[in-house]
Amino acid sequence: MEQILPDTENVVSLRYADLLIPGYGELRKKLLPLVEKLAHLPEESLKKLVDPVSGYNFGWSHGAEKFNSQPDFMKGSFYANICSDIPNAADTENMRYPSQCRSNIWPSEDLPELERAFKEMGSLIKEVGYLLAYHCDKFQTSKQAGKVGVLESMLRRSQGHKGRLLHYYPVECGHEQNNAEAPVWCGWHTDFGSLTGLTAAMYTKDGVEVPCPDPEAGLYIKTNPGRVVKAVFDEDSLAYQIGETTEWVSGGLFHATPHSVQTPKRNHKGVARNTLAVFMQPSWGEVLDIPGEMKTKINPSLRHDGLTFGEYSEVTIQNYLVYGVQPNANAIQINDNNDGGST
Numbered sequence: 001m002e003q004i005l006p007d008t009e010n011v012v013s014l015r016y017a018d019l020l021i022p023g024y025g026e027l028r029k030k031l032l033p034l035v036e037k038l039a040h041l042p043e044e045s046l047k048k049l050v051d052p053v054s055g056y057n058f059g060w061s062h063g064a065e066k067f068n069s070q071p072d073f074m075k076g077s078f079y080a081n082i083c084s085d086i087p088n089a090a091d092t093e094n095m096r097y098p099s100q101c102r103s104n105i106w107p108s109e110d111l112p113e114l115e116r117a118f119k120e121m122g123s124l125i126k127e128v129g130y131l132l133a134y135h136c137d138k139f140q141t142s143k144q145a146g147k148v149g150v151l152e153s154m155l156r157r158s159q160g161h162k163g164r165l166l167h168y169y170p171v172e173c174g175h176e177q178n179n180a181e182a183p184v185w186c187g188w189h190t191d192f193g194s195l196t197g198l199t200a201a202m203y204t205k206d207g208v209e210v211p212c213p214d215p216e217a218g219l220y221i222k223t224n225p226g227r228v229v230k231a232v233f234d235e236d237s238l239a240y241q242i243g244e245t246t247e248w249v250s251g252g253l254f255h256a257t258p259h260s261v262q263t264p265k266r267n268h269k270g271v272a273r274n275t276l277a278v279f280m281q282p283s284w285g286e287v288l289d290i291p292g293e294m295k296t297k298i299n300p301s302l303r304h305d306g307l308t309f310g311e312y313s314e315v316t317i318q319n320y321l322v323y324g325v326q327p328n329a330n331a332i333q334i335n336d337n338n339d340g341g342s343t
Helices: 024-039 043-047 091-096 113-143 151-156 244-249 309-320
Strands: 011-015 059-062 075-081 162-168 184-189 195-199 202-205 208-210 218-222 228-230 237-242 259-262 271-280
Touching: 024 075, 024 113, 024 162, 024 195, 024 202, 024 271, 075 113, 091 309, 113 151, 113 162, 113 195, 113 237, 113 271, 151 244
Parallel strands: none
Antiparallel strands: 011 237, 059 075, 075 162, 162 271, 184 259, 195 237, 195 271, 202 208, 202 271, 218 228, 218 259
16 A cells, blocks of 8 residues: 555556456457457447547547647547446436436447457456555555545445546557647546556557557656656556545545556557556545545535535546537536546
8 A cells, every 4th residue: 555655656556466366368358459449440330339418438439538729639439337338327417417327338230249348357447446445445544543434435336437448549640649749649637536447558550469669658657746657567467546536535645646648759650559447436426525625626616515526527527528519518517628638
């Protein structure tokens, strides 16, 4: 647990062999190539998987987010709830929190093997995440007198854990680059959930797995003092990052992990990157108990008692969307136009 103290790297790497998690390696090799196949399906097939009402947070998303105020075409994403295909949400919740409560959309005709592989890996990362949350709670209880950690129980009762399968396109693939001098696959940001579980990335060229072509490419994080370090973990490991919600409800004991994904700068022609992120987060109706001193760090429109995670997520996601795109006319609206990264 010392690895996630506020003055360290804010990331935990867990070797599956050490935790005796059977099948992780096989699941990773089965799942990650599928996102590349998905990204190269015919346009008419991908259109069937797009859900604008959810703010492009279910199914396929490409170019819906913004980076430096421009559409981000450097990556394509496929989102799905790993708890249930059809969340148990009331109609009013579905309208108010569409980014959390919509139904999964699977490419059942074009890529039927994706659904099972996605659910199996997502469930594995979720179960390991519960174990990590248990130890986070123990650590918080030991450090804050009179404070009992609630992360594990909050996550175990959640119906909203979501996987995001990511395909980062080769740099020279013809998509608009966000920064001609130093293109990045994903800009600096923090995730807004509780914990984010990550598989080790798989690099491919022409659909075949290859080693990472540049040791400087990949996932980077910022430590609490602001030092930038590369997050290194091998293909037999899972990594977990701290999200904003854990920072808020822990009173700042844990710090959200700023991170970005850098492109290779050499030997990169035709090289893509594939990975899965699982956002472990409270249910949409969960009221967040945020200590008063932490409320000064969040969006002013959210500094009220009774704030739900669903409300927090809708406001945050809309900040990431390309200008003019709104998830739902009945969802929470704000006037912020801040740039964001991936959720």
